[in-house]
Amino acid sequence: MIRVQIESFSLADEYQLLNQDKSDGAIVTFVGKVRDFNEGSQVTQLTLEHYPGMTEAILSQIEQEARSRWPLNYVRIIHRVGTLALGEQIVFIGVTSQHRKAAFDACEFLIDFLKTKAPFWKLEANEASQRWVDAKVSDDLAAHEWKQE
Amino acid sequence: MINVLFFAQVREQLELSNLLVAATEDLQTTNDLRLHLSNKGDKWANALASDRLLVAVNQTISQWDASVQDGDEIAFFPPVTGG
Numbered sequence: 647m648i649r650v651q652i653e654s655f656s657l658a659d660e661y662q663l664l665n666q667d668k669s670d671g672a673i674v675t676f677v678g679k680v681r682d683f684n685e686g687s688q689v690t691q692l693t694l695e696h697y698p699g700m701t702e703a704i705l706s707q708i709e710q711e712a713r714s715r716w717p718l719n720y721v722r723i724i725h726r727v728g729t730l731a732l733g734e735q736i737v738f739i740g741v742t743s744q745h746r747k748a749a750f751d752a753c754e755f756l757i758d759f760l761k762t763k764a765p766f767w768k769l770e771a772n773e774a775s776q777r778w779v780d781a782k783v784s785d786d787l788a789a790h791e792w793k794q795e
Numbered sequence: 796m797i798n799v800l801f802f803a804q805v806r807e808q809l810e811l812s813n814l815l816v817a818a819t820e821d822l823q824t825t826n827d828l829r830l831h832l833s834n835k836g837d838k839w840a841n842a843l844a845s846d847r848l849l850v851a852v853n854q855t856i857s858q859w860d861a862s863v864q865d866g867d868e869i870a871f872f873p874p875v876t877g878g
Contacts, residue, residue: 678878694877695803697870700854725877737878757878765851766877767803778804781847781874 647721648705650696652728655738663740664720670742672749676757678737680730684779688772693729694736697765701725708759712741715755716748723756725766755792762789797828797863801842802872808842818865825850826859828869847874 647663657677664673680692709721724738739756743749768779796815806812814832822828829850833840851870852861863869 695806696877697800697802697851697854697872700851700870703854761878762875764877765802765872765875767873768876769803778807778873779876781876785878 647723648702648709649724650698650701650705650727651724652726654726654735655724657735657738660722660724660738660740664722664742667719667742669744670719671744672746673740673742674746674749674753675738675740676753677735678757680732680734680736682732684770687770687777689732689770690772691729691731691770692736693769693771694725694727695767695769696725696727700765704764705760708756708763711759712752712756716743716752718743718748718752721752721756723760725760725764727766758785758788758792761785797822797865798868799828799832800868800870802870804873805842805848805871809838818863822863824859825852825857825861825863825869828863829859829871843871845873848872849874 661675682689705723709723712718712721718741720742722740726736730736739753741749741752762785770777770779797818799814799816801809801812816828822831829843833843849872850857850859853868
């Protein structure tokens with residue numbers, strides 16, 4: 647399940663939707679949030695832009711890639727767009743599997759690939775100014791490490 | 796026509812999110828389209844100058860020698876920063 651939406655999401659509701667199958671022994675979830683400082687600058691709000699259509703297609707490809715690497719049952723990905731305040735939730739990744747290793751690894755793989763492949767862009771702002779976030783080399787390296795396995 | 800889209804800094808610099816460009820024999824590749832747009836003026840040249848600029852053809856990330864055809868959707872944007 648992939649959703650790109652303006653509204654927030656409930657971790658409790660998402661957990662319930664992941665917690666449906668007795669054969670799953672592990673549920674791993676990740677929530678990314680708007681942080682107060684980035685690269686030395688104060689941040690009070692974040693605006694997320696995306697490429698409608700391509701975003702959903704890429705997230706679907708990333709999900710398929712994860713499913714080809716690990717035996718997963720449920721996969722839920724939510725990414726918000728629009729303007730978000732400090733502390734708000736940006737992204738949710740939830741995966742289930744029989745065992746924890748696959749669930750942990752797949753969850754980390756999904757967020758690493760989402761960050762470097764899905765067409766989202768962050769515009770950070772504080773009272774004084776705003777700036778587009780630069781892509782990080784460390785994020786590219788994190789995604790690249792999965793390719794070597 | 797070719798439907799050209801711009802996102803993030805590129806969209807902001809151009810003050811434009813999309814543009815229709817007539818498909819001609821001069822526009823064979825994504826790089827041809829980039830050069831064609833860059834020739835529209837300084838604002839265009841600056842917005843499309845970055846060596847980190849990315850291009851997608853019909854919503855798939857592509858190379859600068861990828862072919863461009865009538866009816867294609869071509870998007871120009873900077874490296875992605877979601878998550």
